[in-house]
Amino acid sequence: MKAVCEELVWCPADPKSAAPVTYSRSITLVLTHDCPWHCGYCGFRSDQEGLISEAEIDRVITVAVQGGAREVLMISGERPGSMPHIAQELARRGYPDFWGMAESVAERCRRVGLFPHGNFGRMTEGELRRLRPAFVSMGMMLVSVWDEPKMAPEKKAVGRIAGIEAAGRAKIPFTSGILVGWGESQPSRLRSLRVLAELHATYGHLQEILIQRYVPNGGSRWPASPGPTLAEYREMVLAWREWAPGVAIQIPPNLEPSWESLLPWLDDLGGISWARDEVNPARPWAQWEQYEKACARAGRKLIERLPVYASHQSAEWLDPNWGRAVRDFYERAAA
Numbered sequence: 001m002k003a004v005c006e007e008l009v010w011c012p013a014d015p016k017s018a019a020p021v022t023y024s025r026s027i028t029l030v031l032t033h034d035c036p037w038h039c040g041y042c043g044f045r046s047d048q049e050g051l052i053s054e055a056e057i058d059r060v061i062t063v064a065v066q067g068g069a070r071e072v073l074m075i076s077g078e079r080p081g082s083m084p085h086i087a088q089e090l091a092r093r094g095y096p097d098f099w100g101m102a103e104s105v106a107e108r109c110r111r112v113g114l115f116p117h118g119n120f121g122r123m124t125e126g127e128l129r130r131l132r133p134a135f136v137s138m139g140m141m142l143v144s145v146w147d148e149p150k151m152a153p154e155k156k157a158v159g160r161i162a163g164i165e166a167a168g169r170a171k172i173p174f175t176s177g178i179l180v181g182w183g184e185s186q187p188s189r190l191r192s193l194r195v196l197a198e199l200h201a202t203y204g205h206l207q208e209i210l211i212q213r214y215v216p217n218g219g220s221r222w223p224a225s226p227g228p229t230l231a232e233y234r235e236m237v238l239a240w241r242e243w244a245p246g247v248a249i250q251i252p253p254n255l256e257p258s259w260e261s262l263l264p265w266l267d268d269l270g271g272i273s274w275a276r277d278e279v280n281p282a283r284p285w286a287q288w289e290q291y292e293k294a295c296a297r298a299g300r301k302l303i304e305r306l307p308v309y310a311s312h313q314s315a316e317w318l319d320p321n322w323g324r325a326v327r328d329f330y331e332r333a334a335a
């Protein structure tokens with residue numbers, strides 16, 4: 001063990017290393033890939049694909065239930081309702097707007113015992129408050145406070161920060177994080193984490209942050225760069241523990257090749273699915289059992305969580321729609 005610690009640069013083990021690692025049994029439901037913006041790193045967006053069909057929504061929900069998922073990660077391009085062809089399609093299907101569709105699909109998930117987590121990009125406080133009863137939790141990546149015009153010409157850090165603040169005021173259990181491995185510097189990563197910690201200090205709504213490795217996909221126009229070294233991960237983890245104690249760190253294992261080396265330091269593996277990763281389709285997850293074995297090798301247990309963490313299961317954070325079901329889950333898990 002000593003040799004491994006020396007190899008990893010950091011030692012002794014993080015005090016959290018004996019705690020279980022968590023994950024969420026998840027399936028992703030893409031309401032639309034259409035997006036008015038053109039982030040250089042994005043391999044997800046489309047222009048004229050339109051909305052997911054009602055039959056496909058039913059199919060994904062059925063597959064989620066049959067496959068044992070609890071979380072439905074519902075995503076889309078940013079503000080697709082602002083695109084005229086989407087607005088027309090929403091009207092044709094009888095939805096008042098895009099948020100009305102998201103609410104309706106979330107309610108269909110809730111009725112069959114699934115827990116929807118929404119990530120639709122920047123939203124206003126009014127929009128977030130409107131969706132709060134329908135979604136057990138929501139999220140949006142900060143990505144970076146280093147605005148790189150070529151990487152995300154229309155999407156500025158100031159807008160994402162305003163969105164994360166709005167979620168805090170709306171009392172929504174929230175997931176955010178940073179993207180690494182696209183050419184950013186270590187000071188930029190730390191500055192971005194510091195901003196997230198400051199937002200959490202004000203609102204208390206961050207339940208976890210992702211340190212997410214950038215993986216270019218089919219449509220990505222931005223090249224990957226070397227990700228953080230293990231020593232740089234260590235520096236980020238230690239800083240985050242000091243700045244935002246109790247807020248979990250997620251590292252998605254299908255995106256970060258060094259995830260097993262980071263097991264002594266991370267808290268969560270994120271949503272894991274037998275279905276494909278809709279944002280990074282070339283990076284499927286391994287079976288749940290393989291993650292379980294890797295955690296066991298590191299001396300840690302892998303346990304399931306909901307998209308809303310136990311830390312945010314109180315009435316302060318959850319709409320009455322969700323309180324009972326969430327408390328039941330965590331009571332059963334603790335029994």
Ligand code: SF4
Nearest residue numbers: 035037039042077078
């Ligand atoms: S990253 Fe999000 S906002 Fe940017 S182009 Fe892709 S879907 Fe749109």
